[in-house]
Amino acid sequence: MKRSINKIAVIGSGIMGSGIACHFANIGVEVLLLDIVPRELTDKEQAKGLTLEDKVVRNRMVNDHLMASLKSKPSPIYSQKFANRISTGNLEDDLHKIKDVDWIIEVVVERLDIKQKVFAQVEKHRKPGTLITSNTSGIPISFMNEGRSEDFQKHFAVTHFFNPPRYLRLFEVVPGPNCKQEVTDFLMMYGEKFLGKTSVLAKDTPAFIGNRIGIFGIQSLFHQVKELGLTVEEVDKLTGPVIGRPKSATFRTVDVVGLDTLVHVANGIYENCPNDEAHDLFKLPSFINTMMENKWLGSKTGQGFYKKNVDAEGKKEILTLDLNTLEYRSSQKAKFATLELTKTIDKPIDRFKVLIGGKDKAGEFYRKNFAAMFAYVQNRIPEISDELYRIDDAMKAGFGWENGPFEIWDAIGIEKGVELMKAEGKEVASWVTEMIAAGETKFYTVKDGATYYYDIPAKAQTKKPGQDAFIILDNIRKSKEVWKNSEAVIEDLGDGILNLEFQSKMNTIGGGVLQGINKAIDLAETDFQGLVIGNQAANFSVGANIGMIFMMAVEQEYDELNLAIKMFQNTMMRARYSSIPVVVAPHGMTLGGGCELSMHADKVVAAAETYIGLVEFGVGVIPGGGGSKEMALRASDTFRKGDVELNVLQEYFLTIGMAKVATSAYEAFDMGILQQGKDVVVVNKDRQIATAKAHAKLMAESGYTQPAPRKDVKVLGKQALGMFLVGTDAMEASKYISEHDQKIANKLAYVMAGGDLSEPTLVTEEYLLDLEREAFLSLCTERKTLERIQHMLKTGKPLRN
Template identity: 80%
Template sequence: MNKHINKVAIIGSGIMGSGIACHFANIGVQVLLLDIVPRELNEKEKSKGLTMEDKAVRNRLVNDSLAAALKSKPSPIYHKQFAKRIVTGNLEDDIAKVSDVDWIIEVVVERLDIKKQVFENLEKHRTQGTLISSNTSGIPIQFMSEGRSDDFQAHFCGTHFFNPARYLKLFEIIPGPKTKPEVLDFLNGYGEKFLGKTAVVAKDTPAFIGNRIGIFSIMSLFHLVKELGMTVEEIDKLTGPVIGRPKSATFRTVDVVGLDTLVHVARGIHENCTDDERHNLFKLPGFIDTMVQNQWLGSKSGQGFYKKISGKDGKSEILTLDLDTMDYRSKKSAKFATLELTKTVDKVIDRFSILVDGKDKAGEFYRKSFGQIFAYVSHRIPEITDELYKIDDAMKAGFGWEHGPFQIWDAIGIEKGLEFIKSEGQQAADWVHQMLASGHKSFYTVKGGATYAYDIPSQSAKKVPGQDAFIILDNIRNSNEVFKNSGVVVEDLGDGILNVEFQSKMNTIGGDVIAGLNKAIDLAEKDFQGLVVGNQAANFSVGANIGMIFMMAVEQEYDELNLAIKLFQDTMMRMRYSAIPTISAPHGMTLGGGCELSLHADKVVAAAETYIGLVEFGVGVIPGGGGSKEMTLRASDTFRKNDVELNVLQEYFLTIGMAKVSTSAYEAYDLGVLQKGKDIVVVNKDRQIATAKAYAQLMAERGYTKPIPRKDVKVLGKQALGMFLVGTDSMEAGHYISEHDKKIANKLAYVMAGGDLSEASYVTEQYLLDLEREAFLSLCTERKTLERIQHMLKTGKPLRN
């Protein structure tokens, strides 16, 4: 199907509808967002003398919903300007406008009668061939299109986004009885390529794939918490980051999503899946019934499994629900010996075999919970899907799991997993035993850089489709390794392009990473055509190894620290002035030194979800790896005839001085960290390394020429320095900044002004680097800077002293 999506209509502007509208606006699509007309005037409208005929009244519901969404945190929109791509209206005055869109998405209340009525009205105005879909999370797709025309049914299906639509990647596509195969193929490709989603075609079964497995997992834990006599805190400790799941783990996640939402889906599965072998597990335990009756629904009602209160001293406290007494009490710490054994194991996938061998209650919990979910997912094939990898994809993309259940089962061992299943009084599906009997010892294998998953009908491993657009570093790391030390792995991506992948904790940049970067540039200049700096961890890099800086500063090893900072600077300059094109591929947290590396690459291919900035002020220093120099240079390049140059420079100064971090890659353009016309943004992070490689190839093929070091950076000298110093004085006098904040800001001012030159002058990059390094080192001699670094190392939070 050759189709272009230029304009979509979203019917229903609630939390989900507005979120979907914002995400289409994120990717440049025009959006028509419609909702019902209010039944009556509110008090504010009455006081203004408005009537039910006024447009502001008729569009009140949709406008209020969209405004609330745009104010929510985290934001559903990449950049506030993108909201202009959304036009609002109502279903009485504006429904005819759907004739002009390429795709209509219904997101109204989860009631079949209302949905069918909406579709009946839409069909009166819909143009033939227009895609139409429902965002239902559970109503059978086959029932919704009953009575509609053949063309409607041929272009109709379910397209289930997960909330929040910007951040959760799962995009379930559910065919109706008469949906054209080419419609499914188109939506599958569009979801992955343009929406940045993990698109999964599911069967039309209750709750589809993600919610069927996800709600089972949560309900299983609801029952286990009572069976094992555990607390809310203990379950959340065991089901959070230690096993590659969100920090909100289980009970906090339910509070955020809303207990009523979970109960609605669980009841739907219980009512509609009577043949499910674990049918009774979907019956709500007593404590959930009590919470629903008390309207303890989570964040939306002010209390759920957790409750925030203000103490007598004005400080807030988080209380926890005691599931035995159903009273709130102070939070208790949760500690397990088994978890201590995993602290030195960085890769989550390597922890599972340790966790299930635990001799304490944690080990027992993992054996039971994994045994239950392994059995359950095995029986869902072929009921909800024919392919096991789709279950893993759904759980990773929809629930934020780092690894899906079949991947975890592989990590533990299939035979061991079967033992856990048996211990729980359950049975795995027959196909698992048949798989083992046929000689297949794992669900997944990797061959030639591609992932293969076991295919049940053919009893063979088949290549997981859709990988051709991706480069999966986990799949090529061992076979394509060119160089490795404790900080990096350098891989051959093919076609003359190398990739350097950080391997340090949180991808911090220390001595081994710097050495690895230099080695990668050496290798690329000698035998290759280009270099990508990229990884597929949760974050690109949280910055320089401040622990190393702290130790050198405490020991007063200032010569060694000076050499270390100069090596960092020199390495960043090699990124800029190497003989081959260098591409940075940032994503997630890209802070401090990670940001500086991206500033010095020839090109940045950033994931849309990149939170990038120079945050060194938080630890009492200025950017010392070329960041202060580079922002001064970029300010100089931005100066235009008749500009008030001081104002331009001030914007770049404030970006560093306020430690600004973008909330998306698009915001990074505003900060001057990304450059329009040079750096690009990709919505699907899975495509990022492949896209970066393609740009490196293109630059090399077009005849890349090594840049010439800059000697024409315009600095403003005393004029700028005086302005900055007056500003920091007034900020301190107004108690907006501390004395030490002022000292750091003044050091930065000296660098970005180019020193106390008597007039505006042109200087070299090295001149600014020397100023920057001198300022950085002098701040490392300050007690309050060391206090800030130490506090960050201990707590992970900045100290304002």
């Protein structure tokens, strides 16, 4: 049966309910968001003479929750205008409207009696065949099914989103005992394809997969921290980016999520998993109980493991909880010799062998930590999952781990992992022993560009399902490599399409990457049909290599710097005017030069989570790789008869001058960085390279014609320049910008106005590029610009001077 989702209802508008509603609105679905009717008036409502019968009062709860969600940061919605797709109501007046929806999602408080009450009401209005799911994380489905009709049970499952629903990719699907297979299959597919999630099929066990393993990991650390005499800062140093985990690591993550939330899940596992071999580990240590009593729950209460302190002089300081005294103290920098040994190893997956070999406290910590984790995950099969890859997928998508437990075990070596477990007195599961005895040395292997996993019942490597829509660059890099240097690699994606992947630090664009772009275009024009420029790192590119620019500027090598900027500009123009289609696939941070490259592509296939912008003002220069020229060109293309052209140009000028960064690909359309009708957005980042390849192939096969360089860019000359200079003068006089900010803005104004031409004139792109390069170079001679670049290189933060 074909099923499509055009409209959904979300029942319960709290943090999760509103977040889920916003994410469905993100993907174009109409949403009905419902909550209970308030039982009493607020002081404000009484003052206005409102009654409990007024609609504004009856919908107050749902509207307040949604408004709070839309104002929160990071935003739950790609673009504020998408909130128009959400309509609100209450469970007494509007529940009948669910008869018109395709999917009902229950997100009310975690109490069985309340959920059963809601389901009983839902059954009165729900159309047979409509999907009905719960976002519960702990109540067994069989209990929720009690008293429900056969049709309800056949279409009922748990769909467990992780908070915040827009950003965390885990989507656990837990079918009810009577749920139809086609419903489960549809939910799994919909999560991946439309919601952009990693759909993980889970069993109806306490905390499912993600929280069961994740909470075990945190509880394990809570007990180890005292045993090893580690501080909060030391644990966060050891469990953060060095092992491919988020910067918030462990304790800061607990502060963000809320200690009460963690305790609720841990208690649920402790009470409902009496036969878990690590049962006692879910018992809360005394310091956690004290924190709960003191209401030190984290960010929501202003203090947890960390506390922000402001002294009498207004100076801010982050204090840390001493777990021995339970008093706050100044933060201490954590340092370990073992971590120093990994500084030259770029990928976290390659660091684990070094980390477990450490001779200091860090080495001991990692040996104990991984031994405990390996022992725990091996025993969760088949209890929480029949397949080991689902556990890895859940941890990566729900907790932001770069590598799942079995992938880490693989990196260390299966036998080495067993050795660690035995050293800690942990038993090895029989299936692991049998696997080693059979000569299997890996949980995962790669064959013909696809990932295979060790299938325990089959006792053989089996192809991981669902990969056909993906291209995984890690899997094809070695076998499909066409060319490489130290900063870039070109792979053959098949069907006549090449891919260029940046591999420099933070994917910065320097000489090696520019060489790679030119080489990729050379190869594609000679022997292939098209080119994709994309990678699967955390960020597409943080921009040009400003370290290189700084060195040249400090050494006053202005001729070399001029040539370097010219090469950057020429490469961007080459991407635009090559004889083959060039498709750029940005995601994550796409700043400065990364943004300029995207703006010069034939087409952009952007991940929805793309944070893109021209941020050069932050380091004291203007966009010098064609970005300033391109914004002037796009303003010119936007001019319409009767427009106040100066106002149009000013919008584009301010986008650069305020170093605006889009917080989603959809916002980038509003800023003129992405273009309607040309560029596209994919919600699931895993599908991005495959989608970009498909677009490049389609453009090539549809008869791609090499575009002609533009000679018709309308610039406004003195008319625009005068307006900009008056504006920057007023802003500097009112101390809104510094004197150096004004200097940079005036240089940008000169470029975007096309110089001080006496009247509006049509100019070439080359003319604007020359102005841009001249302005960029002159700013590189300024001491304050060099101070800004140096500060950014040292701290990663912009300097206002």
